[in-house]
Amino acid sequence: MAIKWLPLLLLGLLFLFVGGIGCVGHGEMSVPMSSRAGMGRRLGELHSKNKETSSLSVVGAVADPEIMVAEVNRSINNSITRRQLAGLSTCGSGNPIDDCWRCDPNWQSNRKRLADCSIGFGRNAIGGRDGDYYVVTNSGDDDPVNPKPGTLRYAVIQDKPLWITFDHDMVITLKQELIMNSFKTLDGRGANVHIAKGACITVQYVTNIIIHGIHIHDCVPTGNAMVRSSPSHYGWRTMADGDGVSIFGSSYIWVDHCSLSNCADGLVDAVMGSTAITISNNYFTRHNEVMLLGHSDSYVKDKAMQVTIAFNHFGEGLIQRMPRCRHGFFHVVNNDYTHWEMYAIGGSAEPTINSQGNRYLAPTNPFAKEVTKRVDSAESVWKNWNWRSEGDLFQNGAFFTPSGTGASSSYAKASSLGAKPASMISQITSGAGALSCRSGSLC
Template sequence: MGNSHGHRKRRNGPVSSRTDNSGFKYGPSDQSAQIPSSSAKNTSMVALPYAHVDASLRALAAQAEGFGRLAIGGLRGALYHVTTLADDGPGSLRDGCRRKEPLWIVFEISGTILLSSYLNVSSYKTIDGRSQRIKLTGKGLRLKECEHVIVCNLEFEGGRGPDVDGIQIKPNSKHIWIDRCSLRDYDDGLIDITRGSTDITISRCHFSQHDKTMLIGSDPSHIDDRCIRVTIHHCFFDGTRQRHPRVRFAKVHLYNNYTRNWGIYAVCASVESQIFSECNIYEAGQKKVAFKYLTEKAADKEVAMTGHIKSERDLFITGTQAGLTPVGVEHSMFHPSQHYRTYTVGPPTDDLKHVLQHCTGWQSVPRPADQTGVA
């Protein structure tokens, strides 16, 4: 099921490798990583992205694969040190996020931050959770009319209230990268991308204990959502019920994700959406159909229509049925190569499944040194 060579991303700059606590070895993104597997005698090589981004503190900047690849976060800003778990005040995460200047935000403390209201993130910010274990609860992050934001290595759990999402990206935000975060148990969505927000990458995240996981495109009246472009790759959707994602209008590229045991469907295409699903693993539980299509009428159209999912080299296991595009539906479909030349994708193997189970979400990663002169 797929090309064993895949596409390999090559970059200039510092490259490193590391081994995390689970024993999985990360190699440079133009090489493969050796993944130990107790279930296979001949362990294959798995290509993984981003091996070099922990080589120095700001090596994350502009290194996302896919539509969010231009996000530089707080590359050109000073370091801001979070020294308190308080919701607000000097040294708090909220204080750093509201400042207008570029900042690279790091944590000097681990623990839970109870948010009494949405935490608004302004442009040119990196929220970098490496070296600590920070959990956000109560409410979530709101990326509103901002650009160039990177969120890395945080946990989101237990958001409460109507319309409370873990990460809410709206309106008119762009160049966003959400990487290596764990998200679970919010009253609304875990990540919502709506109202004209675009050029976003979600990578290496772990989603669990949730119903409406990820919404892209708000409703049929918001025709400006035709601009939305999102890449979701190397994520683990772990028994979440639906919306992996649900899409209206947008162009979405899914690759090398592992989605298992959904409660309604895995991926849903609605009005005018174009979803390119490539080398993903879909493992059904009781509900067997992976792809669902909903018909809705855009505000400026006379006829209701659905979206389209193109499945290329996906792996459907444990009796999973893909779910076909409705017969006779006219559709257009983008190809990722029209927008970015290279990305790290490999075949959907058991070894890929094992590494995504262990190496997505928050990780115990040391904070790299901040090289002088990088900013």
């Protein structure tokens, strides 16, 4: 009998051990059981509001990602049609996110409208829409354990939803990772805000985050220090990688209109089961490994990762990973790729990559013309991966190597809608990066 119950006993001991020590690796903070229970309740409530879950039951993952592709294409087509009907007098660009809010000269009084403007897999990220405004008045970060009211760190750790703005231009040099709590918006509109030359942003085991209008650059590894993650908890952080935005085990995330460059590791990395993410309207420059989406080839929970990458400008000084994908589903639509040195889009572990209406301008190097790269995988393996290109514009010898067995019926429906022609990319991505918005005028 003792032998019969031994596996259950070992499993129980393992559960208690993991529950007691929290998460390890990648600079994670240990989370006490009380905090983890509260986190579980918040995610459970969110799950009940969002029924589009995958068979893996990951919060935020939709059952049929091709339907989301169709919705994105429909929103783009609607914006273009409205612009054509209105003529040249409209401020609309055909970019559905921007056309949702940028034509309002009173945007500063209607900031939270932004939360209704996302598209794609991260479209339900509401950030701090349902909370109060919080104005950052102090650019300092003197004490990561006991941050002062008025600082950015004090705002992002609060348990309640907050829409965070900045009362003047500022450069924030963080001593340690900025660990965000759920339901927060960073809204840099109206100020020139830089998070630079220190630690940067960590989105870990949380939900509903919007990061908009921030310059994020020159991020460096930090850690081996105590850092606060909520009003009731702080803990020891091991060394972080130096990502611009690190998304870890999180859902409903939207990174929009940020300018990112020159960080120690990735500019935007999403790993460990993160999903329901939209990365849009950003300007990426001066970096090697731009964007990693997926933890490792063996981490199968990332099969539920779903990411929309739309209207971004991948600019000067970039080398690779725009993005580099694993396992999940990635819709890459209407982006402008003007620079890469090795490749633009890569992957391993059988991701689905749907490239629509992008412009790919190859470098002069005759050995770097290919947009795609299958990482450490033989053709006999990757020939069945579903990588598709539709309506892309290839310049200076650029080419995309497709693979897979063909489109599903739902993808065929999505394709019939079509992303906007790649010839319109300059117009659609003209505002990529952090905008210069001033009160009383169009942003």
